[in-house]
Amino acid sequence: MSAATEAAPAQPGAGGGPLLAVENLRVGFATEDGRVQAVDGVSFELEPGEVLAIVGESGSGKSVTAQTVIGLTRSPNSHIEGSVRLSGEELTTQSESQLQKVRGSQIAMIFQDPMTSLNPVYTVGKQIVEAIRAHDSSIGKKAAHARAAELLGAVGIADSERRVDDYPHEFSGGMRQRAMIAMGLALEPSVLIADEPTTALDVTIQAQILHLIQDLNRSRGLATILITHDLGVVAEVADRVLVMYAGKVVEQGTLDDIFYDPQHPYTWGLLGSLTRLDQPRPHRLPQISGSPPSLLRLPKGCAFRPRCPHEFAKCKEVPGLEARLPADPNHCDRCWLEPEQKARLREIEGRIGLEEPA
Amino acid sequence: MSDGASTGTAGGPLLEVTDLVKHFPIKSGLLVDREVDQVRAVDGISFYVNKGETLGLVGESGSGKSTACRAVLQLLKPTSGSVKFEGREIAGLSRRELRPLRREMQMIFQDPYASLNPRKRIGQIVGDQLKIQKVASGKELRTQVEGLLERVGLSPEHYNRFPHEFSGGQRQRIGIARALALGPKLVFCDEPVSALDVSIQAQIVNLLDDLQDEMGLTYVFVAHDIGVVRHISDRIAVMNHGKIVETGDADQVCEHPRDDYTKKLLAAVPIPDPRESRARRERTTAG
Amino acid sequence: MLRFAVRRLLGAIAVLFAISVLVFLIFNVVPATNPAQRIAGKNATPQLIKNVEKEWGFDKSLPEQYWTQMKLIFTGEATSYSLAHINIDERILEGIPVTASLCIGAAIIWLAFGILLGYISAMNAGGLVDRFVTVIALIGISMPVFWLASIFLYYLTYKVELFPASGYEPLSNPGKWASHLILPWISLAVLFAGFYSRVLRSSMLDVMNEDYVRTARAKGLSQRRVTVRHVLRNSLIPIVTLFGLDFGVLIGGGAIITESLFNLEGVGYFTAEALGQQDFPSIMAVTIFGAFFIVLFNTFVDIAYAYLDPRIRLGTSAV
Numbered sequence: 001m002s003a004a005t006e007a008a009p010a011q012p013g014a015g016g017g018p019l020l021a022v023e024n025l026r027v028g029f030a031t032e033d034g035r036v037q038a039v040d041g042v043s044f045e046l047e048p049g050e051v052l053a054i055v056g057e058s059g060s061g062k063s064v065t066a067q068t069v070i071g072l073t074r075s076p077n078s079h080i081e082g083s084v085r086l087s088g089e090e091l092t093t094q095s096e097s098q099l100q101k102v103r104g105s106q107i108a109m110i111f112q113d114p115m116t117s118l119n120p121v122y123t124v125g126k127q128i129v130e131a132i133r134a135h136d137s138s139i140g141k142k143a144a145h146a147r148a149a150e151l152l153g154a155v156g157i158a159d160s161e162r163r164v165d166d167y168p169h170e171f172s173g174g175m176r177q178r179a180m181i182a183m184g185l186a187l188e189p190s191v192l193i194a195d196e197p198t199t200a201l202d203v204t205i206q207a208q209i210l211h212l213i214q215d216l217n218r219s220r221g222l223a224t225i226l227i228t229h230d231l232g233v234v235a236e237v238a239d240r241v242l243v244m245y246a247g248k249v250v251e252q253g254t255l256d257d258i259f260y261d262p263q264h265p266y267t268w269g270l271l272g273s274l275t276r277l278d279q280p281r282p283h284r285l286p287q288i289s290g291s292p293p294s295l296l297r298l299p300k301g302c303a304f305r306p307r308c309p310h311e312f313a314k315c316k317e318v319p320g321l322e323a324r325l326p327a328d329p330n331h332c333d334r335c336w337l338e339p340e341q342k343a344r345l346r347e348i349e350g351r352i353g354l355e356e357p358a
Numbered sequence: 359m360s361d362g363a364s365t366g367t368a369g370g371p372l373l374e375v376t377d378l379v380k381h382f383p384i385k386s387g388l389l390v391d392r393e394v395d396q397v398r399a400v401d402g403i404s405f406y407v408n409k410g411e412t413l414g415l416v417g418e419s420g421s422g423k424s425t426a427c428r429a430v431l432q433l434l435k436p437t438s439g440s441v442k443f444e445g446r447e448i449a450g451l452s453r454r455e456l457r458p459l460r461r462e463m464q465m466i467f468q469d470p471y472a473s474l475n476p477r478k479r480i481g482q483i484v485g486d487q488l489k490i491q492k493v494a495s496g497k498e499l500r501t502q503v504e505g506l507l508e509r510v511g512l513s514p515e516h517y518n519r520f521p522h523e524f525s526g527g528q529r530q531r532i533g534i535a536r537a538l539a540l541g542p543k544l545v546f547c548d549e550p551v552s553a554l555d556v557s558i559q560a561q562i563v564n565l566l567d568d569l570q571d572e573m574g575l576t577y578v579f580v581a582h583d584i585g586v587v588r589h590i591s592d593r594i595a596v597m598n599h600g601k602i603v604e605t606g607d608a609d610q611v612c613e614h615p616r617d618d619y620t621k622k623l624l625a626a627v628p629i630p631d632p633r634e635s636r637a638r639r640e641r642t643t644a645g
Numbered sequence: 646m647l648r649f650a651v652r653r654l655l656g657a658i659a660v661l662f663a664i665s666v667l668v669f670l671i672f673n674v675v676p677a678t679n680p681a682q683r684i685a686g687k688n689a690t691p692q693l694i695k696n697v698e699k700e701w702g703f704d705k706s707l708p709e710q711y712w713t714q715m716k717l718i719f720t721g722e723a724t725s726y727s728l729a730h731i732n733i734d735e736r737i738l739e740g741i742p743v744t745a746s747l748c749i750g751a752a753i754i755w756l757a758f759g760i761l762l763g764y765i766s767a768m769n770a771g772g773l774v775d776r777f778v779t780v781i782a783l784i785g786i787s788m789p790v791f792w793l794a795s796i797f798l799y800y801l802t803y804k805v806e807l808f809p810a811s812g813y814e815p816l817s818n819p820g821k822w823a824s825h826l827i828l829p830w831i832s833l834a835v836l837f838a839g840f841y842s843r844v845l846r847s848s849m850l851d852v853m854n855e856d857y858v859r860t861a862r863a864k865g866l867s868q869r870r871v872t873v874r875h876v877l878r879n880s881l882i883p884i885v886t887l888f889g890l891d892f893g894v895l896i897g898g899g900a901i902i903t904e905s906l907f908n909l910e911g912v913g914y915f916t917a918e919a920l921g922q923q924d925f926p927s928i929m930a931v932t933i934f935g936a937f938f939i940v941l942f943n944t945f946v947d948i949a950y951a952y953l954d955p956r957i958r959l960g961t962s963a964v
Contacts, residue, residue: 056556104865116856120956131864167955207626229556235464235635255632273560274630275585277612283483291525342501
């Protein structure tokens with residue numbers, strides 16, 4: 001396989017191809033202050049039963065990427081290029097009504113804030129019934145209602161026969177996220193996109209929801225895209241990781257690649273700034289200085305350059321997303337430093353981190 | 359951090375809270391409201407903070423940690439209990455009596471977007487307290503505010519800007535500058551980093567650390583993220599259902615928790631280390 | 646829910662009582678002149694003034710006065726001396742079918758057009774259609790009712806004779822009833838339709854950005870279902886509040902201009918008459934009558950609100 005995933009040749013159609021293939025996806029928005037390239041050439045593939053984590057901070061384009069997969073970012077102000085194929089079938093060129101058949105039934109999505117993601121004026125059951133009957137109107141209301149109760153039970157809501165008729169505000173945060181997952185599973189999709197599914201939840205509830213997603217992933221072979229900023233969550237459930245910064249993937253690899261052999265200084269920074277309970281605390285957290293760039297005024301060359309203590313002349317050119325480690329063709333990054341330099345520079349006080357600028 | 363262990367000039371702790379209770383009544387009745395029950399938001403907590411140290415107050419949503427914070431600061435009237443600041447009882451003091459104490463105790467809030475008045479310039483936001491308490495005015499005021507801005511990592515040129523021109527991390531720096539303007543002894547930090555991006559969180563945590571060393575501040579650091587709390591705190595108090603279930607040295611509590619709830623809380627925190635978390639998963643499924 | 650409804654109703658009764666006391670005080674205690682004389686009219690004989698004084702209890706203490714007067718008004722024994730000795734309550738009761746015909750018809754029109762225009766506007770926000778509808782709505786809001794009604798009367802009944810002149814026809818002849826009411830309906834509805842369309846537009850634009858609308862789209866609902874069942878449904882809540890208030894005011898005699906111009910002898914028409922003659926018993930009765938409807942519809946709105954937004958039901962019982 002050639003190194004540049006960005007310019008990978010078109011995959012053969014259905015059959016042998018991956019379940020979901022995103023290729024050179026670009027999403028731009030027209031704003032009052034100018035055009036914003038929220039997603040700039042993102043490519044990835046997802047196999048059945050796999051958990052792919054997309055990691056990044058606000059404005060990195062991770063949520064826009066996920067929402068664009070099912071066409072939620074389509075609007076008169078947005079400009080979408082590239083390709084999204086589900087089992088070989090192109091989604092970006094499909095009409096809105098064709099896409100509606102895919103949403104919910106083949107690709108389900110759950111969101112960050114379960115408090116606001118359910119409509120407060122309908123019962124939880126009614127909202128699940130609505131999802132079921134939107135895709136299969138031959139199912140009667142009664143049967144759909146029974147199915148909704150059954151689904152709520154399956155995601156661990158006790159007394160689901162009764163709770164199915166509750167309104168969202170009668171559920172706790174964790175229960176609402178379970179209800180969202182039940183709604184997502186109603187039509188047995190092959191892909192689940194979870195956009196920061198646990199960020200708004202307490203840590204003990206977070207653990208339960210992550211286990212639930214993991215269970216579903218194993219027992220049903222549900223392929224999952226997990227959008228998060230929390231590397232702890234990533235370490236718990238992901239198989240592969242994409243790290244995004246300012247609309248671009250800056251590093252991608254397996255879970256172990258990213259945590260034990262990170263190649264991009266931004267990844268080092270993320271790992272370094274974690275407060276870990278399993279290690280003695282460092283005197284000072286190795287922080288990333290500065291703040292993420294405005295998408296309206298991206299720096300020339302590598303977007304991370306202004307915050308990077310290891311910047312050198314070559315960084316004024318945009319680095320491609322390439323496999324730079326000869327031994328590992330699937331571990332790609334966008335940094336001009338040599339692998340040996342990287343291995344040396346990322347060590348700070350015995351752990352991985354980003355050096356503070358002098 | 360370890361040099362902050364000295365216990366005040368008066369010998370006693372800077373802040374001492376004893377049996378603090380804050381109950382909210384639940385009223386019901388078809389025609390006339392009767393008090394049928396109480397929400398025991400804070401149900402008899404005791405703790406102390408020594409001068410120069412950081413006490414971490416950790417708990418999940420609904421544990422009562424924010425209410426406790428407000429009741430200690432007398433922003434909410436405690437139902438009962440005692441709060442002593444520098445040995446002096448402050449629970450039950452009137453608004454007027456509390457005013458001079460507001461210089462000594464300040465608060466940093468969670469949401470850097472909501473806690474700054476959008477129509478005021480940064481200089482005003484930071485300098486207002488100085489003006490109200492008649493500490494400085496005119497040129498002197500401006501010099502002091504510019505100094506504060508520099509100290510929290512902003513530039514003096516930001517004096518005339520408005521909050522919306524700043525990122526979340528910068529706004530939190532403004533909030534910190536405002537809290538420090540009057541040179542307080544004790545600063546309550548209520549979830550100061552939980553609304554921020556990961557890379558910015560570390561910056562703010564480091565800033566708080568630096569300011570503590572420079573200015574000899576004492577912190578009560580309230581957060582749900584036990585990792586952050588452990589990093590910044592000397593001692594930790596774990597809250598659950600309005601009660602403090604465990605207190606102790608930060609490392610001690612995190613490495614050898616005694617209380618069941620603390621254990622549960624720690625076990626739920628994801629470990630950002632795939633091998634570790636795999637090993638832990640195997641341990642829990644095997645056990 | 647029961648607790649909620651009972652509390653709202655009790656609250657409404659308390660408010661009505663307070664209003665009746667206030668109205669009583671304003672009409673009887675505040676003016677410096679002899680109230681009995683004012684009631685009896687300009688050319689009253691001393692004997693009549695004496696009778697009025699006795700009938701309305703002016704020779705007794707204030708609480709007794711209040712009681713006597715409320716009894717007169719609520720039992721239907723109050724007589725207007727200035728307005729040809731009519732029975733005030735009977736006159737109001739006669740006016741109710743007229744006012745109700747006017748208000749219900751107009752309400753249907755303004756709700757239909759307000760919601761339709763607001764919906765179209767919100768769905769095309771920023772586009773040409775939206776701008777066009779905005780202009781129409783603003784024209785509707787800015788046109789004074791008396792002016793619009795006069796234009797209608799002059800061109801459509803006098804010049805073209807498309808509609809019958811004016812006056813009210815009972816519902817027993819529906820065709821005639823409607824033909825007499827079409828112009829009043831439209832005159833009254835235009836302002837409200839314009840206003841409601843603006844409110845609905847902004848409410849819908851707010852709701853469109855809600856997370857649950859994104860959820861509805863993500864589960865594969867059709868665009869139409871998303872906008873009707875999720876966006877429109879939730880956006881109608883502020884409209885319900887407005888409607889309750891506006892409708893209460895109108896049915897309580899607030900459509901004074903429309904009723905007077907079109908010669909519809911409803912409650913509003915009677916109010917105008919009473920005001921013209923400065924007939925205090927009638928004004929007092931009409932004011933209390935109007936207040937009753939405003940409070941009544943407000944209570945309906947609160948209860949409807951709780952039905953439309955289940956969070957409110959539980960919110961109140963939990964506090």
